[in-house]
Amino acid sequence: MSESRLVKVVVDAMGGDHAPEAVLVGVDAALAADTNLQIILTGPADVVEAFAKSRDRCRAVTTTEVIGMDEHPAHAVRGKKDSSIVVGCRLVRDGEADAFFSAGSTGACMAAATLVMGRIKGVSRPAIATVIPTAGQPVVLLDVGANADCKPENLVQFGHMGAAYAQIVLGVSAPRVALLNIGEEPTKGSQLAQDAHALMAAQLPGFIGNVEGRDLSAGVADVIVTDGFTGNVALKLLEGLSKTLLGQVKDAMTSSAINKLAAAVLKSSLVNLKERLNPDAYGGAPLLGVAGICIIGHGSSGAVAVSSAMRVAAQAARGGLTDHIASALTPV
Amino acid sequence: MSESRLVKVVVDAMGGDHAPEAVLVGVDAALAADTNLQIILTGPADVVEAFAKSRDRCRAVTTTEVIGMDEHPAHAVRGKKDSSIVVGCRLVRDGEADAFFSAGSTGACMAAATLVMGRIKGVSRPAIATVIPTAGQPVVLLDVGANADCKPENLVQFGHMGAAYAQIVLGVSAPRVALLNIGEEPTKGSQLAQDAHALMAAQLPGFIGNVEGRDLSAGVADVIVTDGFTGNVALKLLEGLSKTLLGQVKDAMTSSAINKLAAAVLKSSLVNLKERLNPDAYGGAPLLGVAGICIIGHGSSGAVAVSSAMRVAAQAARGGLTDHIASALTPV
Numbered sequence: 167m168s169e170s171r172l173v174k175v176v177v178d179a180m181g182g183d184h185a186p187e188a189v190l191v192g193v194d195a196a197l198a199a200d201t202n203l204q205i206i207l208t209g210p211a212d213v214v215e216a217f218a219k220s221r222d223r224c225r226a227v228t229t230t231e232v233i234g235m236d237e238h239p240a241h242a243v244r245g246k247k248d249s250s251i252v253v254g255c256r257l258v259r260d261g262e263a264d265a266f267f268s269a270g271s272t273g274a275c276m277a278a279a280t281l282v283m284g285r286i287k288g289v290s291r292p293a294i295a296t297v298i299p300t301a302g303q304p305v306v307l308l309d310v311g312a313n314a315d316c317k318p319e320n321l322v323q324f325g326h327m328g329a330a331y332a333q334i335v336l337g338v339s340a341p342r343v344a345l346l347n348i349g350e351e352p353t354k355g356s357q358l359a360q361d362a363h364a365l366m367a368a369q370l371p372g373f374i375g376n377v378e379g380r381d382l383s384a385g386v387a388d389v390i391v392t393d394g395f396t397g398n399v400a401l402k403l404l405e406g407l408s409k410t411l412l413g414q415v416k417d418a419m420t421s422s423a424i425n426k427l428a429a430a431v432l433k434s435s436l437v438n439l440k441e442r443l444n445p446d447a448y449g450g451a452p453l454l455g456v457a458g459i460c461i462i463g464h465g466s467s468g469a470v471a472v473s474s475a476m477r478v479a480a481q482a483a484r485g486g487l488t489d490h491i492a493s494a495l496t497p498v
Numbered sequence: 499m500s501e502s503r504l505v506k507v508v509v510d511a512m513g514g515d516h517a518p519e520a521v522l523v524g525v526d527a528a529l530a531a532d533t534n535l536q537i538i539l540t541g542p543a544d545v546v547e548a549f550a551k552s553r554d555r556c557r558a559v560t561t562t563e564v565i566g567m568d569e570h571p572a573h574a575v576r577g578k579k580d581s582s583i584v585v586g587c588r589l590v591r592d593g594e595a596d597a598f599f600s601a602g603s604t605g606a607c608m609a610a611a612t613l614v615m616g617r618i619k620g621v622s623r624p625a626i627a628t629v630i631p632t633a634g635q636p637v638v639l640l641d642v643g644a645n646a647d648c649k650p651e652n653l654v655q656f657g658h659m660g661a662a663y664a665q666i667v668l669g670v671s672a673p674r675v676a677l678l679n680i681g682e683e684p685t686k687g688s689q690l691a692q693d694a695h696a697l698m699a700a701q702l703p704g705f706i707g708n709v710e711g712r713d714l715s716a717g718v719a720d721v722i723v724t725d726g727f728t729g730n731v732a733l734k735l736l737e738g739l740s741k742t743l744l745g746q747v748k749d750a751m752t753s754s755a756i757n758k759l760a761a762a763v764l765k766s767s768l769v770n771l772k773e774r775l776n777p778d779a780y781g782g783a784p785l786l787g788v789a790g791i792c793i794i795g796h797g798s799s800g801a802v803a804v805s806s807a808m809r810v811a812a813q814a815a816r817g818g819l820t821d822h823i824a825s826a827l828t829p830v
Contacts, residue, residue, distance in 0.1 A: 300742075301742060301745075301746060311680060314680060314686075314687050314688040314689075314691070315688045315689055346731060348643060348646060348726070348727055348730040348731060348734075354646075355646050355727060356646040356647045356725075356727045357646075357647055359646070359727070378730075378731070378734045379730065379731040379732065379733065379734030379735035379736075379737075379738060380734040380735065380737055380738025380739075380741075381738065382735055382738065382739070383735075383738055383739045383742045383743075384738060384742065392731075393688075394680070395680055395687060395688045395691065395728065396727065396728050396731055398680040398710075398711065399678060399680060399710070399711040399724075399728055399731070399732060400711065400731060400732070400735055401711065402680075402710045402711030402712040403711035403712065403714055403715075403732055403735055403736065403739075404711075404735065404739060405711075405712055406711060406712025406713065406714065406715055406716060407714070407715045407735075407736060407739050407740070407743075408739070408743065409712075410632075410633060410715045410716065411715075411739075411740065411743050411744070412743070413633075414633060415747055415768070418764065418767040418768055418770065419764060419767070421767055422767075424763055425763065425764055425767055427760075427763070428759075428760035428761070428763035428764050429760070429764065431756055431757065431759070431760035432750065432751060432757055432760050432761065432764075435750040435751070435753055435754075435757055436747070436750050438750065
């Protein structure tokens with residue numbers, strides 16, 4: 167089966183707040199979990215060479231530059247052609263790797279992937295997607311920040327791209343695609359939302375209409391489409407609120423000695439819940455619409471998030487995500 | 499002190515999914531809690547007359563029409579001039595009441611208040627605000643749905659109006675006002691957000707810059723301003739996620755007999771938490787910018803939400819909210 171196809175993922179060893187340590191531990195876990203995975207590590211010689219040499223299925227490509235989290239993305243990508251991010255994207259473009267992963271600057275990864283790999287034919291704006299855990303089936307939300315201002319036709323493309331991702335990475339055969347809006351009726355919402363609704367209804371297979379903010383965590387759709395401004399606010403709100411609420415539950419549980427005893431009994435159930443809600447399990451945010459697989463990790467990614475991202479990258483590559491998006495966007 | 503000033507609040511007896519029962523129980527609670535509160539109930543004779551007659555400080559104004567939740571707001575308001583909503587707004591306009599409350603159709607309340615009471619001089623777009631509970635000081639978020647498409651100057655006005663509300667209803671002497679955006683820097687975000695940031699920085703006292711989605715539940719600002727599309731998505735997401743998460747915590751706690759025992763010990767602490775996070779305590783969403791106090795309750799409002807809304811309406815009236823907004827918007 168597809169699981170057994172050999173896949174090469176190039177990994178930016180210098181990406182993220184906990185790099186390179188967390189990245190390298192994550193790479194080891196990924197290599198152990200998937201015996202048909204090969205890793206190419208980009209980064210400074212002293213970080214990547216000895217590590218790669220002592221592992222099977224791991225190769226180092228040394229680079230001399232690193233793009234910092236605070237650098238201007240496009241300037242940094244144009245100026246630092248020998249950075250771990252730019253070289254990583256180049257390896258995908260040249261067919262030496264099947265997918266690229268970095269937990270570094272989101273802006274720099276987007277700029278490098280778009281400039282170096284290019285866009286899939288027909289895509290006007292690549293978008294960042296994220297997978298949101300719900301009580302049931304997880305949901306693909308996009309765009310979560312690549313495009314603060316969107317046109318209705320961008321949102322239709324986001325729908326196609328998100329559906330392709332849900333099919334290949336989440337295994338949903340016929341994804342239900344919804345538009346994030348502020349009412350259920352087609353005539354509700356901003357001008358953008360109304361126009362996008364009309365276009366999506368006409369052009370997008372699997373379109374089920376509008377959903378509202380409360381539906382994001384309810385599992386009523388497999389893919390939820392919105393502009394990058396609303397999507398980014400929603401994503402950060404979800405992350406922030408989950409953390410705040412679970413923190414408050416924890417505070418309530420440790421507010422007295424007897425509460426602490428009771429909480430100890432519940433610990434494993436609540437740890438399970440926390441695990442299930444942990445976005446790390448879904449491994450990074452794909453940049454959809456570029457001509458190659460590019461997965462961007464949260465800056466705070468730990469080893470688990472890195473290894474999940476490798477799994478997702480391999481799955482996307484084995485499933486032929488890029489070709490699948492290209493054919494979804496080709497008018498029939 | 500101001501607590502003792504006599505205030506008249508007109509209440510739509512027919513508003514909300516649980517009307518009139520929940521409304522009437524809430525009115526009784528409000529009358530008991532504030533001995534200087536008078537209530538005027540609008541609604542059908544058989545609902546309001548006997549009730550009002552048997553209470554002190556309660557008067558009935560009978561109406562013959564009711565606006566349903568699904569009616570087209572502006573049509574309904576224009577067509578049903580003897581409805582409980584339209585008559586309620588008229589009583590405020592005519593100075594017979596200090597504030598209006600309904601848990602009925604949000605759209606109809608907005609349309610009636612705007613058409614009947616009119617706008618405060620200088621206000622181009624009234625906005626709906628809501629108070630979001632956080633671990634610390636609650637936050638006023640606006641607009642949460644009155645204006646799906648906004649201009650930068652609308653957002654500046656929302657800032658003034660939200661600050662006035664925070665001062666009078668939440669007792670914050672110098673509210674910190676922030677713009678909801680997708681990055682901290684002034685140059686981040688959509689064109690609307692960038693332009694609004696520049697205007698707010700130049701014109702709005704207490705402006706502290708951008709906040710992100712994760713900050714909505716973090717208490718870093720007293721007032722958070724956004725367009726009505728983003729605000730509505732954010733509000734419904736907050737409501738939905740709080741419910742989902744607390745539901746999942748409950749599920750985890752009742753998943754085994756021993757968990758149930760432990761959960762029983764924790765019950766009071768968790769009920770406290772749930773109460774603290776319950777938006778009902780902040781009583782309805784004010785429509786800010788109309789020339790009179792108008793508080794709109796959630797359709798699902800129970801008696802507690804209704805009585806909180808009476809308290810907030812009385813507080814807004816005693817604090818002179820409408821005049822306060824008018825003077826904040828007058829160029830000096």
